[in-house]
Amino acid sequence: MAGSHRPQVGVLALQGDFREHAAVLRGLGADVVAVRRPEELTDVDGIVLPGGESSVQDKLSRTFGMAEPLKQAIAGGLPVYGTCAGLILLADSILDGIAGQQTLGGLDVVVRRNAFGSQLDSFETDIDIPELGEEPMHAVFIRAPIVESVGTKATAIASLSDGRVVAVEQGNLLGTSFHPEMTGDIRFHAYFLEKVRAHAG
Numbered sequence: 304m305a306g307s308h309r310p311q312v313g314v315l316a317l318q319g320d321f322r323e324h325a326a327v328l329r330g331l332g333a334d335v336v337a338v339r340r341p342e343e344l345t346d347v348d349g350i351v352l353p354g355g356e357s358s359v360q361d362k363l364s365r366t367f368g369m370a371e372p373l374k375q376a377i378a379g380g381l382p383v384y385g386t387c388a389g390l391i392l393l394a395d396s397i398l399d400g401i402a403g404q405q406t407l408g409g410l411d412v413v414v415r416r417n418a419f420g421s422q423l424d425s426f427e428t429d430i431d432i433p434e435l436g437e438e439p440m441h442a443v444f445i446r447a448p449i450v451e452s453v454g455t456k457a458t459a460i461a462s463l464s465d466g467r468v469v470a471v472e473q474g475n476l477l478g479t480s481f482h483p484e485m486t487g488d489i490r491f492h493a494y495f496l497e498k499v500r501a502h503a504g
């Protein structure tokens with residue numbers, strides 16, 4: 304909500320590692336609100352969709368009546384940052400979703416769930432993200448999705464050394480396949496907070 308109050312950042316707290324995101328955001332001086340009900344969405348100036356299990360988050364968001372308000376908020380320009388499962392929720396379309404799995408959409412990308420398969424379930428690597436400065440970011444991937452294709456509205460901002468896209472931006476929307484909330488590198492959250500502050504006015 305635009306206004307002169309201190310920006311409030313929501314963290315969708317239906318499932319997944321929302322506490323870790325909340326801790327990073329609080330460390331950056333943000334007022335953080337755990338969002339589980341539609342009315343809790345009305346006062347936030349941005350929201351983080353955490354990692355976890357996207358099919359569960361999809362079901363819970365529909366069960367708790369959060370999916371429609373979230374879609375409206377995204378369409379209305381609310382800053383949203385999705386990590387891993389959260390990136391899947393933000394994607395316009397997904398590959399390898401479970402039967403009937405839906406997304407909120409908004410981000411003009413196709414993502415593939417669990418793209419690294421069981422042999423490489425989880426891994427860590429350093430990636431370059433020029434938008435965030437020269438220092439590479441140490442990135443943790445946990446049963447991570449990959450961005451299979453980036454539509455014309457979205458921009459790839461980080462890729463693995465093989466060229467596969469793992470971070471994207473589209474206006475107020477930001478998504479990463481990996482988990483910056485786990486590594487102590489706060490640059491993505493700080494970058495997101497700039498969008499939140501700009502949106503709050």
Ligand SMILES: NC(=O)CC[C@H](N)C(=O)O
Binds near residue numbers: 356388416446447
């Ligand atoms: N760390 C994660 O968020 C994993 C995402 C999970 N594989 C999913 O499909 O939702």
